[in-house]
Amino acid sequence: MNAGKINSRIMIDFTHRQSAHCESGVAANLLTYNGIKISEAMAFGIGGGLFFGYLPFIRINHLPLITYRAAAGKILQQIAAIPGVTMVRKTFRDQARAMDELDRALAASIPVGLQTGVFWLPYFPMALRFHFNAHNLVVYGKEGHDYLISDPVFPEPVRCPTEDLQRARFASGALAPKGKMYYLAQVPDEFDRASFIVQGIQYVCKMMLGSPFPLIGVKGINFLAGRLEKWPCRLGNEKADLHLGHVVRMQEEIGTGGGGFRFMYGAFLQECADELQDDFLRDSASSLTLTGDAWRQFAGMAARICKNRLQPEDTYPAMAGIIRHCGEMEKQIFRDLHTWVNEQQ
Amino acid sequence: MDHPPEKDVTEGLATVSYSVNSDGAYELVSGPGWQPVNVVNAQAWREIEKEISVAEDKVHSGRASCLQYYMTANQMDVGLLARYTGQPRWRIRLHLMPFFFSKLAPDAIRKYAELFQVTSEDLKNGRLKPPVYERRKD
Missing domain, CATH: 3.90.70 (Cathepsin B; Chain A)
Structure with a gap:
């Protein structure tokens, strides 16, 4: 043509x-x-990119869908919805x-x-x-x-x-x-970051805490822990390891550093703290870093199990314990952030 | 068939990720992939290679047409192959059998050949070439 x-x-x-x-x-x-x-982290945060969902009825290569971030296209959709864009x-x-x-x-x-x-x-x-x-x-x-x-x-x-x-x-x-x-x-001439930051955080709080479905947000994290614990006896060891490897693979799509996007969101919160001169956000960023570290600890253990190089403390119940701990920490972080959001409005 | 040995997931591609520096500030740092991910990715590939070798055996023993190999090697299943070629699933299932595959019209063969980036002759003669992602790397 x-x-x-x-x-x-x-x-x-x-x-x-x-x-x-x-x-x-x-x-x-x-x-x-x-x-x-x-910055990328800012776009991720304003776009409400952080999420958790465990959706076993959607299968990828016969394995359950687990996602640590918002559905594909969500960030762009949120950005497109900004007035003036x-x-x-x-x-x-x-x-x-x-x-x-x-x-x-x-x-x-x-x-x-x-x-x-x-x-x-x-x-x-x-x-x-x-x-x-x-x-x-x-x-x-x-x-x-x-x-x-x-x-x-x-x-x-x-x-x-x-x-x-x-x-x-x-x-x-x-x-x-x-x-x-x-x-x-x-694009708009004036870009009022502060209000979009608050909106982005509010959205993520809602997804992580407010979903009525047990598979989404913090509830989903706990649900995964419960399921994962039972994999070896429900599926047999070999299949359990495959499922486990899959969870880790989803946690580390390219470049998230193993923290399932928790580190990127931490970077976003830190940038917001500088931008808004708000020490609370800086503390939230540090707490989120800790959950990212815990997710990584889980992944490290999972990798040792998949590779058959396990140490005595590497067991499915131990991993479920770490995941529950992540869920507990994230629950607290997003509750506090939610309170912060309400104070801003 | 020769499959290359396992490699680092990103083959030396330096991806970036966020991590905290000694001052507690986040930075975007460049580096090779994170270790556990290489482990689980290698695990996923071992699974795929297992399936591929099962498919190869089926083709060699005459229980399946070479389409079975190409489908598996390109990580497709009947559903995905059906969507890519715009045919119903049952027809794909027929074509997986050597009897029906050998009677395929040239147009039908060409559709598969284009998808798997091989020649119609390769398919007709049952030559098993590597999957799409192992070629065209230049």
């Missing part, structure tokens, strides 16, 4: 910043490009149209966010190429047949051939992106 443009080169002056998590990274980089300087979001049926639309946006010098399936991205490390369809990245240019991509979890910008990017945009299965693309069309 646009054969004439094949050899052209478009390169938007987009600043690539490596991030720990793809969605918050894309959100922060796009906002920063549009003149709202914001206009985010254009489109999905497509027709693959050729989806690629044309991307080219048109690039030609108009707009960096475009895409949802993709990592299985089809050739620049990804082989061992991470699972059928995971909610990976976010920004396309900031095109050279000949290759798209120039700022993939937030990579240290440097990368390239991806057209046909591979097209496959990745139209990956099938759970969370299928359907060619989803998005960009910021408008």
